[in-house]
Amino acid sequence: MPTISALIVPYELGRLREGVGCGPEDLLEHGAEAALASAGATVHTRPIELDDRFNVTGSGEEDAVFELIRLVADGVRAARQEGAFPVVLSGSCFSAVGVVAGLGEAVPGVVWLDAHADFNEPATTISGYIDGMGLAILTGSAWQSMLARVPGARALPESSVVLAGARDLDPPEETRLSASQIVRLTSEQLGTPDSLVAAVRSIGPEMTGLYVHLDLDVLDASVATVNVYASPNGPGGDEVDALVAALLEAFPVHAVSLTAFDPACDVGGRVPPIALRVLRTIAEHV
Numbered sequence: 104m105p106t107i108s109a110l111i112v113p114y115e116l117g118r119l120r121e122g123v124g125c126g127p128e129d130l131l132e133h134g135a136e137a138a139l140a141s142a143g144a145t146v147h148t149r150p151i152e153l154d155d156r157f158n159v160t161g162s163g164e165e166d167a168v169f170e171l172i173r174l175v176a177d178g179v180r181a182a183r184q185e186g187a188f189p190v191v192l193s194g195s196c197f198s199a200v201g202v203v204a205g206l207g208e209a210v211p212g213v214v215w216l217d218a219h220a221d222f223n224e225p226a227t228t229i230s231g232y233i234d235g236m237g238l239a240i241l242t243g244s245a246w247q248s249m250l251a252r253v254p255g256a257r258a259l260p261e262s263s264v265v266l267a268g269a270r271d272l273d274p275p276e277e278t279r280l281s282a283s284q285i286v287r288l289t290s291e292q293l294g295t296p297d298s299l300v301a302a303v304r305s306i307g308p309e310m311t312g313l314y315v316h317l318d319l320d321v322l323d324a325s326v327a328t329v330n331v332y333a334s335p336n337g338p339g340g341d342e343v344d345a346l347v348a349a350l351l352e353a354f355p356v357h358a359v360s361l362t363a364f365d366p367a368c369d370v371g372g373r374v375p376p377i378a379l380r381v382l383r384t385i386a387e388h389v
Contacts, residue, residue, distance in 0.1 A: 117167025179205025
């Protein structure tokens with residue numbers, strides 16, 4: 104039987120169990136482990152937490168962020184060595200950088216499902232929010248000196264990334280994205296999974312394995328208010344589940360993350376049923 108390694112990263116930036124950092128454990132309380140085990144897999148759950156010297160806010164939080172990236176990379180690498188499929192439940196999206204580093208793919212591909220591009224860099228960001236820079240870090244245009252601390256981390260070619268569903272961008276970020284080689288699909292272009300599958304087939308160089316990053320705020324805000332950055336004009340829960348299923352069926356997916364859920368924003372408890380359905384879909388394809 105297959106084994107799934109569920110890595111739990113309960114942080115918003117370096118802040119433990121604040122904001123979106125509350126989401127991973129909330130999903131556990133709603134049955135994430137059972138969802139991942141629903142097709143017969145053995146599920147090993149591994150919490151990832153910083154030691155006390157990194158539990159800081161404000162100045163110095165960058166150190167905590169990159170230590171978390173390193174810890175996620177170590178956890179994903181260990182899971183792969185054990186023959187397990189890594190599923191990461193994380194508050195912040197920068198965990199994706201650690202996932203890709205830990206996978207150690209010869210030629211990785213990435214699908215980034217998100218209402219936001221996360222493609223800011225320190226010189227252009229309006230908010231200064233590091234978690235709005237995850238894709239920029241991954242593709243080599245932000246924080247590379249800090250990233251050098253993470254074993255196995257290296258910048259990915261922009262052409263190896265498909266950004267899907269992004270619609271809420273800062274103006275400088277839009278300019279950067281338009282000048283990049285990232286393949287972009289709007290929410291309107293996600294009407295059927297075929298368009299996403301075709302986009303992934305178009306990326307180059309030809310990948311050896313795919314990482315699927317699902318920021319749950321890709322969902323339309325009318326479907327679920329995932330966090331304070333929830334945005335209209337996104338896909339529904341059924342559509343997101345179908346997109347993930349299509350990727351798992353068409354490509355060698357070697358890890359999946361679900362991120363950015365803040366339970367305090369989720370009036371009516373709409374997010375967990377959608378997330379658990381996606382986790383069951385993952386379980387069916389491992």
